[in-house]
Amino acid sequence: MEKGKLDVEITHARNDEFGFLFQRFNGMMRNLNHLIDQVYKQQILAQQAELKQLQSQINPHFLYNTYFVLYNMAMTEDYDNVKLFTHQLGSYFKYITRNAAEDVPLHVEADHARTYCDIQSLRFYNRIVVEFGDLPSSCRDRLVPRLILQPIIENAFEHGLADKKSGGLLAVRFEEEIENGRFSISVEDNGPAVTDERVRELNGMLSIGSADAIEMTAIVNIHRRLRLKFGENSGLGFRHGSHGGVRVIINIQEREATSDETTHDRR
Known part of the structure; x- marks a missing residue:
């Protein structure tokens, strides 16, 4: 994850405080991936829309x-x-x-x-x-x-x-x-x-x-x-x-x- 690979999850065998912490961490990373994907797609869509506008002008x-x-x-x-x-x-x-x-x-x-x-x-x-x-x-x-x-x-x-x-x-x-x-x-x-x-x-x-x-x-x-x-x-x-x-x-x-x-x- 530190190197930028955000599609992995960390696991813990026991159902204790560390297990709960790992679950919350994995949930945070999933939300972060979703937000990154959302922002990236919004930028690409805006870029494409602006290019179409240029072409129409x-x-x-x-x-x-x-x-x-x-x-x-x-x-x-x-x-x-x-x-x-x-x-x-x-x-x-x-x-x-x-x-x-x-x-x-x-x-x-x-x-x-x-x-x-x-x-x-x-x-x-x-x-x-x-x-x-x-x-x-x-x-x-x-x-x-x-x-x-x-x-x-x-x-x-x-x-x-x-x-x-x-x-x-x-x-x-x-x-x-x-x-x-x-x-x-x-x-x-x-x-x-x-x-x-x-x-x-x-x-x-x-x-x-x-x-x-x-x-x-x-x-x-x-x-x-x-x-x-x-x-x-x-x-x-x-x-x-x-x-x-x-x-x-x-x-x-x-x-x-x-x-x-x-x-x-x-x-």
Whole structure:
């Protein structure tokens, strides 16, 4: 039991005070197992519900705009780009609507986000440049919750860069701190500058765990899902961008073994 195996019972042959104590101890452990199972299932159900909510929040404007781009390509008989664009759209919708595992390798999540950026680059042609950094090879197979990156990029396009007539910039960067077991992804735009008060307000919404604005709902969901999987040191954070807009940072901190777990491993 000390090592975490909670499905065993202790026994005592005599019907005395120790026997009564052992019975009560076994009953306590059964109740503890039930509560652990209940809380775990509640977390999983909440996680799945939030993912379904993310999947249902496909921006209708994104649909209209992508089909308008496709229509223009067909009208100008740009068939090479029509084939490329429809393939990208197919990959995008397959990923966002499928009911597969909740966790995916990071390189799969990054590829989906890159596909989304490619689609938006055609929509915002000559208006926005996307700089998508390389994913460190050591992190490619790290399992992460699905749909943690693309909704943040979508938020940057729609609320930071949509009004840019030219010179728009979206930068996605991956950084790893091997010695600390820490990994981060930053999404930064050069949209309108935000005040210190607004940055505090955005981070406050994450801390509270709720958001009134529709565009923040998906962001808060991502923050909660990261903390459920990786612990309280993981999640999202808002900063001032170095290019004048907003920088959103996805922090992933691997859970550390407790001192008791470390002691058991040595045994």
